[in-house]
Amino acid sequence: MAVFKHAYKGYDGPLTPTWSRFLILPRYAFEQMRASRFYSIFFLVTMLAPLVFALMIYLEHNLSALKMLRIDSFIEINARFFQNFLGWQSMMAFFLAAFVGPGQISPDLANNALPLYLARPFSRNEYVLGKMSVLLILMSVMTWIPGLLLYILQGTLEGNGWLIHNLRIALAIFFGAWIWILLLSLLALALSAWVKWKPMAGGLLFGVFFVAAGFGGAINGIMRTQWGNLLNLSHLIGAVWTSLFEQPMHRGSGAVFFRVHGTDVPIWCCWVSLLVICGFCLFLLSKKIRGAEVVR
Amino acid sequence: MSSVIQLENLEVRFGERVILKQLNGSLSGRAIGLLGPNGAGKSTLINTLLGFHQPAAGTARIFGKDIRTEAKAVRSLIGYMPENDSFIASMTGVHFVRLMAELSGLPSEQAMERAHEAFFWVGLGEARYRTLGTYSLGMKQMAKLAQAIAHGPKLLFLDEPTNGLDPPARARMIQLIQEIRDRGELHLILSSHLLRDVEECCDEVLILKDGRIAASCNLEEERRANRKFLELETRGANGTFTSAIEQLGCEAAAFPNGRMKLVMPDGVEIRQLYALAAEQNVQIRRLNHKRDSLEDIFLKAMEVPNGGV
Numbered sequence: 001m002a003v004f005k006h007a008y009k010g011y012d013g014p015l016t017p018t019w020s021r022f023l024i025l026p027r028y029a030f031e032q033m034r035a036s037r038f039y040s041i042f043f044l045v046t047m048l049a050p051l052v053f054a055l056m057i058y059l060e061h062n063l064s065a066l067k068m069l070r071i072d073s074f075i076e077i078n079a080r081f082f083q084n085f086l087g088w089q090s091m092m093a094f095f096l097a098a099f100v101g102p103g104q105i106s107p108d109l110a111n112n113a114l115p116l117y118l119a120r121p122f123s124r125n126e127y128v129l130g131k132m133s134v135l136l137i138l139m140s141v142m143t144w145i146p147g148l149l150l151y152i153l154q155g156t157l158e159g160n161g162w163l164i165h166n167l168r169i170a171l172a173i174f175f176g177a178w179i180w181i182l183l184l185s186l187l188a189l190a191l192s193a194w195v196k197w198k199p200m201a202g203g204l205l206f207g208v209f210f211v212a213a214g215f216g217g218a219i220n221g222i223m224r225t226q227w228g229n230l231l232n233l234s235h236l237i238g239a240v241w242t243s244l245f246e247q248p249m250h251r252g253s254g255a256v257f258f259r260v261h262g263t264d265v266p267i268w269c270c271w272v273s274l275l276v277i278c279g280f281c282l283f284l285l286s287k288k289i290r291g292a293e294v295v296r
Numbered sequence: 297m298s299s300v301i302q303l304e305n306l307e308v309r310f311g312e313r314v315i316l317k318q319l320n321g322s323l324s325g326r327a328i329g330l331l332g333p334n335g336a337g338k339s340t341l342i343n344t345l346l347g348f349h350q351p352a353a354g355t356a357r358i359f360g361k362d363i364r365t366e367a368k369a370v371r372s373l374i375g376y377m378p379e380n381d382s383f384i385a386s387m388t389g390v391h392f393v394r395l396m397a398e399l400s401g402l403p404s405e406q407a408m409e410r411a412h413e414a415f416f417w418v419g420l421g422e423a424r425y426r427t428l429g430t431y432s433l434g435m436k437q438m439a440k441l442a443q444a445i446a447h448g449p450k451l452l453f454l455d456e457p458t459n460g461l462d463p464p465a466r467a468r469m470i471q472l473i474q475e476i477r478d479r480g481e482l483h484l485i486l487s488s489h490l491l492r493d494v495e496e497c498c499d500e501v502l503i504l505k506d507g508r509i510a511a512s513c514n515l516e517e518e519r520r521a522n523r524k525f526l527e528l529e530t531r532g533a534n535g536t537f538t539s540a541i542e543q544l545g546c547e548a549a550a551f552p553n554g555r556m557k558l559v560m561p562d563g564v565e566i567r568q569l570y571a572l573a574a575e576q577n578v579q580i581r582r583l584n585h586k587r588d589s590l591e592d593i594f595l596k597a598m599e600v601p602n603g604g605v
Binding site for chain 1: 372376380449476481
C-alpha cells in the first residue's frame with residue numbers, strides 16, 4: 001500500500017458512473033444512522049403498524065379465527081382501510097422527517113462543506129437529490145412499500161380478481177404516499193438549509209405542520225370562510241388522498257391524522273397549494289445550495 | 297508548453313459590481329501563484345474557474361475545456377483546498393476524505409485506500425479516526441489538503457494554504473506543496489497574500505489588482521535572467537577597468553564610490569572579472585547578483601494605475 005507514503009501519486013484507475021454518484025450521500029447517511037440506537041429503535045417502531053394491519057387482513061380471511069370470535073367479519077378491507085394505513089404511516093414519516101431531515105443540509109452549511117461537494121463533478125441538483133433520497137428511501141420503506149405489500153396480501157387472500165378490480169387502491173397508495181413524502185422531504189431540506197441549527201429546523205417542521213394549520217383555522221374562524229384550509233397540510237393531503245382513493249368528500253373524510261376540514265375549497269386548489277409549497281421549497285434550496293455565497 | 301488556464305475576456309459581476317474585468321491571458325506553469333491585495337479578485341477567479349460564479353462575459357478554459365459549457369468535465373480535473381474551514385465536523389477524518397474521493401468518482405475501495413494514504417502522507421495518519429471537529433487548525437488545513445489530492449486531480453487549487461499555521465506547520469505545508477509540484481503529475485494554483493509562500497512554491501505568477509491583471513511573469517525566467525545582472529563594489533577602479541570589462545563583452549555602467557552594474561553575456565564567467573581586477577590592481581569588495589524579488593515585481597505591479605498587464 002502507501003502510494004503516498006513517499007510521494008504524491010495521481011490516480012488513473014476506474015471511475016464510477018456519473019449518474020449514480022448522488023447515491024453515495026444516502027449510503028453515508030444510512031451508515032451514520034445505523035450507528036444511532038435511537039434511529040434503529042424508531043425505525044423498528046414504525047414497522048409495528050404494518051404488522052398490525054397485516055394481522056387484521058389475515059384474521060379477516062381466517063375462517064377458524066372468525067368462528068372462534070363468533071363474528072362474520074372482523075374488519076372491512078376496503079379503500080378506507082388502506083387510506084387509514086397510509087395516514088398512520090405518513091404521520092410516522094412526518095416524525096422521521098423531523099428527526100432526520102434537519103441533519104441533512106444544515107451541518108454542511110454550518111461547517112462550510114458545500115464548496116467541497118460542489119468543487120467536484122457533482123452538481124447542486126445531484127447534491128439536493130442525494131440528500132433528498134435519504135428521506136425518500138426511508139419514507140418509502142415506511143409508507144407505500146408496506147402499503148403495496150398489504151394490498152398484495154389482501155389480493156392474494158381474497159382471490160377472485162380482487163387485485164385487478166381494486167387497482168385504483170394500489171395507484172392511490174403509491175401516488176398518495178409519494179405526494180406526501182416529496183412534500184415532506186422538500187420542506188425538511190428547505191428548512192434544514194435555511195436554519196443552520198438542527199433542533200430549530202426540526203422544530204420549524206412541526207411549526208409548519210401544526211402552527212400553519214392553527215393559523216389557517218384562525219383565518220377560517222375570523223373570515224367565516226374555509227380558504228384558510230389551504231394553509232393546513234393535513235387538510236390538503238387528506239383532500240388529495242380522498243380524491244385519489246375515490247372516496248366521498250365530506251367533512252371528516254380522509255385518513256387518520258389527515259382529515260378533510262371542509263368541502264368549500266375545490267380539490268384543484270389543494271393541488272395548486274401543494275405545488276406552490278413544493279415550488280417555494282425548491283426556490284429556497286436554490287438560493288442556499290451554492291458553492292460560494294455572493295455578497296452583492 | 298500547452299496552457300493550463302486560458303482566460304478569454306473573462307468578466308464576473310455581482311449585481312452591478314464588476315469584480316473581474318475583462319481578464320485575458322494564458323497560464324502554463326507547473327505551479328502558478330495568484331497574488332493580489334485583499335479584494336483584488338483572487339478568490340472570485342478561483343470560484344469562477346470552479347463554476348461557483350457564472351461569468352457575465354467571456355470565458356476561461358482549463359486544459360482546453362470551457363468552464364461555461366464543460367463545467368463538470370473541468371471539475372473532474374480539479375482538486376480544491378478552500379481558504380476557510382470546510383469539513384463535516386461529525387465525520388472522522390478518513391471517512392470525510394473517502395466521501396470526497398467517492399464523489400469525485402473513485403470506487404469505494406479505492407477511495408478508502410487513497411484516503412488512508414493521503415492521511416499518512418500529510419502526516420495525520422495517527423489522527424485519521426478522530427472526528428474532524430476535534431482537529432486543531434493546523435490539522436484541519438492538512439485534512440483539507442488530503443481531500444484535495446486524494447482523487448488524484450490534474451490541477452490543484454490551493455487557496456491560502458498556510459493560513460493560521462505556526463512556523464513548523466507552515467514549513468511542513470510548503471514542503472508538501474513543493475513535493476507535489478516536483479512530482480510533476482499535476483499543476484497547481486496557489487492563491488496567497490504571502491509573497492514568500494508563492495516565491496518558494498511557484499514558477500509563474502499572476503498578480504491581480506482591482507479585478508484586473510496587474511502583472512504576469514515567469515519567475516523561473518526572471519530568476520535565470522537575474523543571474524546575468526551583477527552589482528559590484530570596487531576600490532581602485534577607473535575608466536581602464538570599465539573598458540577592459542566592456543572588452544570581455546559585458547555591458548557596464550560605473551557609478552560614484554566604485555560602484556558598477558554589469559550585464560554579463562553568455563560564456564563570460566565571474567572568475568574572468570576577478571582575473572581582470574587582479575591584473576589591474578582593482579579590489580572587488582562586494583559582488584551581488586541583482587535579484588528582482590517577487591516583492592519588487594509585486595510592488596511595481598501595484599504602482600501601475602488601474603491595473604494593466
